[in-house]
Amino acid sequence: MRGVIAGGLTALALCGPAFAGPLIDGNLADWGVTVGDGNSSNFSSPVVADVIKLYTTHEDNNDQAGDSGFLGPHAGGQNYDVEFMGVAVDSARLYIAIITGQRPDNGLARFSPGDIRIIANNGSVYGVEVGGGPGGAAGAGLLTEDGGALGSTYSLNGNGFTVGHADSPRAVGSIWKDPNWLLDPIASAAPVQMANSGGTAVGTADFAYTRNADPSTQHAVIELSIDRGVFVGATALDIYWAPSCNNDVLEVNDDLPARVPEPGTLGTLAAGLLALRWVRRRR
Ligand SMILES: [Ca+2]
Ligand SMILES: [Ca+2]
Numbered sequence: 578m579r580g581v582i583a584g585g586l587t588a589l590a591l592c593g594p595a596f597a598g599p600l601i602d603g604n605l606a607d608w609g610v611t612v613g614d615g616n617s618s619n620f621s622s623p624v625v626a627d628v629i630k631l632y633t634t635h636e637d638n639n640d641q642a643g644d645s646g647f648l649g650p651h652a653g654g655q656n657y658d659v660e661f662m663g664v665a666v667d668s669a670r671l672y673i674a675i676i677t678g679q680r681p682d683n684g685l686a687r688f689s690p691g692d693i694r695i696i697a698n699n700g701s702v703y704g705v706e707v708g709g710g711p712g713g714a715a716g717a718g719l720l721t722e723d724g725g726a727l728g729s730t731y732s733l734n735g736n737g738f739t740v741g742h743a744d745s746p747r748a749v750g751s752i753w754k755d756p757n758w759l760l761d762p763i764a765s766a767a768p769v770q771m772a773n774s775g776g777t778a779v780g781t782a783d784f785a786y787t788r789n790a791d792p793s794t795q796h797a798v799i800e801l802s803i804d805r806g807v808f809v810g811a812t813a814l815d816i817y818w819a820p821s822c823n824n825d826v827l828e829v830n831d832d833l834p835a836r837v838p839e840p841g842t843l844g845t846l847a848a849g850l851l852a853l854r855w856v857r858r859r860r
């Protein structure tokens with residue numbers, strides 16, 4: 578009899594949540610968007626299967642604009658353009674997708690991605706380390722960076738050009754609660770990069786950062802997912818990403834639907850309870 582009970586409990590323990598959201602691979606076809614050169618991207622009708630909520634925003638005016646071009650909401654040309662941000666939520670995870678013209682082959686002066694900043698309504702501010710490395714010369718090869726690599730901290734001059742890169746003690750994809758922030762060097766002085774000090778490590782995102790947004794050579798993609806347990810106590814998040822010069826920025830405001838067990842978990846839970854009832858009846 579004890580063996581039958583153990584069998585029921587084992588079935589319960591083996592049942593984890595089913596992650597059915599987008600695959601974290603740097604390819605955003607699973608967000609229903611297309612990325613292409615020369616203003617051929619299409620961000621107009623994003624859709625993600627199997628999520629409870631999807632929030633998106635995009636500002637992408639001109640893939641050819643030079644450094645002084647206006648791209649919305651800020652200025653700075655395609656090399657700094659933040660083009661699309663999507664946030665999707667299922668019962669277990671938060672998914673973030675970002676498309677930008679800031680690529681490693683811009684060269685170091687124009688390549689210094691900021692970190693993702695998430696302001697929660699529980700009073701905490703979270704940071705996700707984006708990394709990026711030192712960039713490369715024009716025409717340099719593709720960068721594909723998964724979570725776990727060394728993060729990056731950039732120094733910039735007063736004109737917003739990057740003048741230095743250093744490894745960050747925060748690993749790529751690591752999530753920090755209430756870290757200290759570095760401000761952009763231009764007039765807006767917004768918090769754009771995590772400083773090397775402060776905060777508590779609260780988890781690691783499933784993370785991909787790639788310039789291999791096939792067939793594009795003018796865009797880079799950041800795609801990640803985070804266990805919603807990281808944001809315990811929060812019911813809404815404001816999510817920001819900008820280059821560390823803050824030449825451009827996009828923001829999504831997300832109210833988090835209540836976390837509920839996956840239907841699959843409920844089914845197995847019911848089966849486990851039925852098994853226990855059957856055991857009790859046999860007694
Ligand atoms: Ca994907
Ligand atoms: Ca663009």
Ligand SMILES: [Ca+2]
Nearest residue numbers: 636648649659
């Ligand atoms: Ca933009």
Ligand SMILES: [Ca+2]
Nearest residue numbers: 692729730771
């Ligand atoms: Ca950083």
